Every structure is written in structure tokens, then in C-alpha cells.
Amino acid sequence: MVSGSPDGPPRLQDADGPGHAAAALPRTTSWAAGGHMRADLRDFDEFVRTSSPRLLRTAYLLTQDEAAAEDLLQTALLKLWQSWGRVEGDAFPYARRIVVTTYVSWWRRLWRGEVPTGELLDLGEHHDHDVGSRDLVWSALGRLPLRQRAVLVLRFFEDLSERETATVLRISTGTVKSQTSKGLAQLRRDASLHPERQEQS
Amino acid sequence: MNVDEQDLRELFAQRSSGLHGDPDRVASVHRRIQRRRQRLSASVAGVTVAAAAVLAVSVVRLMPASVSPPAHRGTSTASLTSAPVPTVPRYGADGKLLGGAVLDGSSARTASFRFRPTSWQLTVVDQCQQSLPDDVEVMVAVNGRAMSWGGCGGASSGGAANPQQFWSQFGVRLGEESTVTLTLIPAHPCPGCTPAPLPSSTTVNSVVTAGVYQRIPFEEFPLPPAPRTLSALPAPPDRGESVSAVGVGDNVTTSLPASVNGDRISVTTVAPGDVSLLVDGVLIAQLSSRDYTVHSLEADLTVDALRGSGVEVRKGQAVTVTVRTQHFREPAWSVSIWSFDH
Numbered sequence: 001m002v003s004g005s006p007d008g009p010p011r012l013q014d015a016d017g018p019g020h021a022a023a024a025l026p027r028t029t030s031w032a033a034g035g036h037m038r039a040d041l042r043d044f045d046e047f048v049r050t051s052s053p054r055l056l057r058t059a060y061l062l063t064q065d066e067a068a069a070e071d072l073l074q075t076a077l078l079k080l081w082q083s084w085g086r087v088e089g090d091a092f093p094y095a096r097r098i099v100v101t102t103y104v105s106w107w108r109r110l111w112r113g114e115v116p117t118g119e120l121l122d123l124g125e126h127h128d129h130d131v132g133s134r135d136l137v138w139s140a141l142g143r144l145p146l147r148q149r150a151v152l153v154l155r156f157f158e159d160l161s162e163r164e165t166a167t168v169l170r171i172s173t174g175t176v177k178s179q180t181s182k183g184l185a186q187l188r189r190d191a192s193l194h195p196e197r198q199e200q201s
Numbered sequence: 202m203n204v205d206e207q208d209l210r211e212l213f214a215q216r217s218s219g220l221h222g223d224p225d226r227v228a229s230v231h232r233r234i235q236r237r238r239q240r241l242s243a244s245v246a247g248v249t250v251a252a253a254a255v256l257a258v259s260v261v262r263l264m265p266a267s268v269s270p271p272a273h274r275g276t277s278t279a280s281l282t283s284a285p286v287p288t289v290p291r292y293g294a295d296g297k298l299l300g301g302a303v304l305d306g307s308s309a310r311t312a313s314f315r316f317r318p319t320s321w322q323l324t325v326v327d328q329c330q331q332s333l334p335d336d337v338e339v340m341v342a343v344n345g346r347a348m349s350w351g352g353c354g355g356a357s358s359g360g361a362a363n364p365q366q367f368w369s370q371f372g373v374r375l376g377e378e379s380t381v382t383l384t385l386i387p388a389h390p391c392p393g394c395t396p397a398p399l400p401s402s403t404t405v406n407s408v409v410t411a412g413v414y415q416r417i418p419f420e421e422f423p424l425p426p427a428p429r430t431l432s433a434l435p436a437p438p439d440r441g442e443s444v445s446a447v448g449v450g451d452n453v454t455t456s457l458p459a460s461v462n463g464d465r466i467s468v469t470t471v472a473p474g475d476v477s478l479l480v481d482g483v484l485i486a487q488l489s490s491r492d493y494t495v496h497s498l499e500a501d502l503t504v505d506a507l508r509g510s511g512v513e514v515r516k517g518q519a520v521t522v523t524v525r526t527q528h529f530r531e532p533a534w535s536v537s538i539w540s541f542d543h
Binding site for chain 1: 203204205206208209210211212213214215216217231462
């Protein structure tokens with residue numbers, strides 16, 4: 001009954017013979033076809049280590065909250081891991097797509113704490129004008145619809161083309177154009193960027 | 202104030218620069234992923250499971266260990282000297298215990314037990330009474346063939362579509378005895394190789410329990426008492442973000458249109474019951490709950506995933522998703538189909 005000793009594990013008999021221990025599955029996998037996923041586990045860990053900083057930046061620009069960004073990244077990487085065995089070539093675009101689509105599609109349901117940016121900064125004499133302006137734009141970004149925000153992040157942080165952005169979000173390039181235009185227009189209209197309007201109102 | 206593209210580029214670069222390369226933050230996320238992924242389980246055949254953490258809990262959740270100890274047929278090599286002695290719950294996943302064992306890492310590296318199944322609806326589940334050290338994992342082998350390894354809280358089942366195929370590759374046969382072996386191994390075994398023995402110098406104070414559960418009729422499963430109020434189901438989809446959604450209900454069969462272009466199906470339950478998903482009549486996934494916690498799974502409608510479940514489709518093809526629910530006594534489930542192509 002006991003097939004090993006306290007000092008060593010049992011010798012595994014792989015279904016495909018020696019050297020094919022990849023028949024073993026990762027703990028989370030219960031279907032036969034997923035056997036190759038375990039073999040790539042270390043690759044996945046390496047990918048996480050090397051790609052997380054960049055993905056986290058994207059997640060932060062989307063969520064505008066460090067904790068939420070971490071949660072989003074974690075959720076996205078877990079999804080990636082589930083399909084890791086089917087990822088071919090550079091996994092980064094795929095991972096980025098998961099981050100963005102997760103955010104757009106259902107992130108807000110899980111992250112109830114998402115709020116548009118919080119306090120506006122006092123643009124007093126102690127503040128550098130550019131820094132203050134950026135804070136206001138940052139606040140205004142937080143008030144954009146999720147998809148518009150995602151389009152802007154992909155276009156102007158990830159430097160994706162309209163076509164690439166469309167692919168990531170699975171929308172048409174026309175929608176990317178219109179969402180970009182609307183997003184920028186909304187930012188320009190945002191009352192917080194026009195203190196004089198706030199005063200008038 | 203005018204805002205142009207360049208302003209945004211500078212803003213994004215400036216705002217995100219503080220996060221870039223923060224090793225502590227990245228390491229933190231990495232650790233969380235490792236812990237979470239070790240706990241995830243998929244009872245979904247051939248479907249990409251978007252790993253909501255609650256899914257893991259749903260599959261591996263066991264009845265409280267305070268239920269009467271199992272009749273171990275297997276004997277651990279562990280010497281169970283510390284009190285209280287952990288036990289393997291008699292009921293777990295959606296079934297009843299066929300066999301189980303306790304592995305006390307402080308005194309043993311392996312433990313085994315036997316089980317004799319009479320159906321293919323099996324789930325092997327392991328849990329830890331104390332977390333394993335970061336550099337240690339537990340490997341589960343069935344009949345000498347490695348099935349899985351990872352941290353505490355794993356579960357493996359044959360999936361909804363073809364569990365016989367899954368279990369047969371590990372030499373499991375109905376009516377015959379099979380052996381499950383738990384082995385403590387170094388974390389992150391090298392790809393494609395047999396895990397190395399755990400160095401004898403490694404200290405492990407964790408206790409791992411594992412059991413094989415065979416699905417039993419819903420009526421025979423000892424459900425926990427119902428809470429006064431159920432957990433909330435997900436909010437209805439927002440306009441423009443979904444193709445369709447099914448509201449809550451009890452025992453119904455309903456059909457929804459979908460397309461094989463990356464639509465995503467999301468299932469949530471908050472009470473005991475079963476939800477089966479069929480695509481063009483073929484079972485692709487099933488979510489079984491036997492308690493009142495939130496359980497969920499997500500499945501992507503992609504060509505590869507569906508073909509893996511035996512559904513021959515083409516990209517963009519229209520399909521019918523059928524939702525069958527059973528055993529719900531109250532509105533406690535929801536299914537949504539999400540689309541990103543609009």
C-alpha cells in the first residue's frame with residue numbers, strides 16, 4: 001500500500017514511459033487534454049516574473065488603484081495559466097488582452113471599490129502647474145466609461161495601433177476610433193478641467 | 202484645458218512609473234497567483250475555465266472535518282502522534298468518501314490509500330491542516346502515475362464530458378482497487394521530469410488530508426443548514442456588455458444564443474444544486490454545489506475549447522447554449538453570456 005519511503009517519493013510510472021512525466025497534470029487540471037500544461041509551469045512562472053511589472057502598470061492605469069490593479073493582474077494571470085498550454089509564441093499580448101477584457105467585461109462587479117480618483121488637488125501656488133493639470137486629467141480619466149478608458153490606455157500607453165486595439169478589445173477599428181475620439185472629447189469637456197465652469201455653476 | 206494624445210502619453214508614463222519594477226509588489230502578486238492556482242480546480246471538460254477564485258473553493262470545499270472519521274483502508278506512513286488528529290471528511294465535493302489518508306509531514310513524506318470506484322464520477326481532493334512551506338508541494342499519484350502537484354487544496358475530477366477517459370489513463374477501473382499516493386516534493390519541479398525527492402533536511406510541519414469521493418445522489422448528500430439569507434448573485438449585465446443573460450430560477454432548462462467568437466459564459470450559484478451547460482446539445486461544463494457559498498465558473502466559447510469537448514464548430518458560428526439546472530429550491534443561480542464583439 002505504501003509506495004514510498006519517508007526519505008524519498010515513489011518512482012513514478014509515466015503513462016508514456018520514462019522522460020514523459022509531462023503526463024502529470026497541474027493540480028488544477030482535471031481533463032486529459034491538459035497534460036502539457038504542467039510541463040510549461042516553470043515557463044509560466046518565469047513569464048509572471050518578467051511580465052508582471054508591465055502588466056501591473058497597465059492594470060493600474062485601468063483601475064487607478066494599486067490594490068485593485070494587483071487583484072486584476074492576479075485574476076488575469078490565473079486565467080492565463082488556465083490556458084497556458086495553448087499559448088503559442090509571445091504570451092504578453094495574450095496576457096495583456098486578458099487584463100483588459102477582464103477589466104472591461106466584469107471587473108467592476110468584483111471591484112466595488114472603484115471610484116473616480118478621489119480628491120482634486122488644490123491648485124495653489126505651491127503646485128507645479130503641469131503636475132496639477134495631470135492630476136485633474138487623471139481624475140477625469142477615472143470618470144470615463146470602462147471601455148473608453150481601456151481604449152485610451154491601449155492606444156497611448158501600450159502604443160497599440162487602432163487595429164491592434166480593436167483586436168485586443170474585440171471591437172471594430174471604427175469603434176476604436178470613435179471611442180478614442182469620445183474619450184478625448186469627454187476629457188476636454190470634464191468640468192474638473194475647467195475650474196471656471198465649476199465656479200460659474 | 203485642452204487634452205491631447207501627447208498629454209495622455211505623458212500622464213500614463215508618469216502615473217505608472219512608480220509601479221514599474223517594484224519587486225515587492227510583483228513578488229506579492231506572484232505569491233498570490235501561486236497560492237490561488239494551487240487551489241483552483243476545474244470540473245470542466247475541455248473548456249477554458251476562467252479561474253474565479255470561488256471556483257476553487259467550490260470544488261475543493263469539504264464538509265467540516267468534524268464529521269465522523271472515515272474508514273481508512275489506506276494507512277499512512279505518517280505517525281499520527283499529535284492531537285487532535287486530522288481526519289478525512291466523510292463527504293466532500295459532491296460525493297461520499299471512498300478512501301482517504303492523512304499525511305503528517307513532520308514524520309513522513311508519503312502516504313497512500315486505496316479506493317474501489319463503482320462509477321466514474323470521482324474527485325480526488327486534498328487539503329492541508331497547516332499550509333505547506335513555500336518550497337514544498339504535495340503530489341498526488343494514482344496507481345503510480347502522477348496526476349497533479351501543487352500546494353494545499355487541490356482537487357481533480359474527470360470533468361463533465363468524459364470522466365472515464367480521464368480516470369482510465371491512470372489505470373482506474375470500475376469495481377477494482379486503485380491506489381492513491383501522496384508525496385511531499387520540492388516546489389516547482391522542473392518541466393517534463395519526475396519530481397525529485399524532498400531533501401530530508403526540509404522541515405515540514407503540515408498535515409495533508411486527501412480522499413477520493415464518488416458522486417452520490419443529491420438527496421443523499423448531507424447539506425449544511427441554509428442561511429437566513431442567500432449570498433447575492435452577480436449584478437445584471439450592463440447594457441452593451443453582454444449578449445444575453447438568464448435571470449435566477451430554480452429547476453429549468455433554457456436555451457440561449459451565442460457565437461463562437463470568444464463569448465464567455467459565466468455561471469454562479471449560491472445554494473446547493475447543479476448547473477449543466479450544453480453547447481448544441483453537448484455537455485461542456487457542470488457546476489455542482491452542495492453548500493450555500495458562492496460558486497462560479499467561466500467558460501470561453503472558443504473553437505479550441507469547444508472542439509476539446511467534442512463540439513465541432515467554426516469561428517463565428519452561432520451555437521445554442523442550453524442551461525439545465527437541478528435541485529435548486531430557490532432562485533439561487535445565474536448564467537450570463539458575455540460578448541466582446543460589438
